[in-house]
Amino acid sequence: MSQVLYEERSRNPLARTAELTEDRLRRGGRTTPLDELNLGAMAEAYLRGHWLGGGGAERPLASLVPGPGIVPVTRVTGTTAPLKVRRTADFARALGELAVRRCGGADQVAALAARARAEDVPLWIARRYAPGPPGRSPSPWTGAWSAWTSGARALPRCACGPPTASAATRRFRAVAWS
Incomplete structure (x- = not known):
């Protein structure tokens, strides 16, 4: 079993809680493997102090509230899925750090960003x-x-x-x- 990076708990068995581990993202009964997420684009925005939203829109990490809210998660296809979580800032931090780690570190993320600039195609757009x-x-x-x-x-x-x-x-x- 992989390490849990973010987890929500509830005494209600029907509650739709979120969980982020080293290999998957689970919200309620739905599980998404991390291979289906655009970790490179999310890691690049995270390292710049922003969070990637729909259509390539970014907002500062400081604007994410520590309480409940919605965090957009970008898929490999370039689409964005809103994810309701109870601790928005904690989830974004955990997913951002995981994305940087899974991409090979800050140097590899910088190389991905440089390649995207050379191709003149934003990282969040499907390749x-x-x-x-x-x-x-x-x-x-x-x-x-x-x-x-x-x-x-x-x-x-x-x-x-x-x-x-x-x-x-x-x-x-x-x-x-x-």
């Missing part, structure tokens, strides 16, 4: 390659992996449409996205 399962291929229409999978494959470049789209629609989308 071309993301985890996907070995032995499976992406969808032939979008080039994307199903939302429930993880392993290393390409993310979508353009949406060419499902097989029910007409030939004219597929041609239009191919021209519009190229």
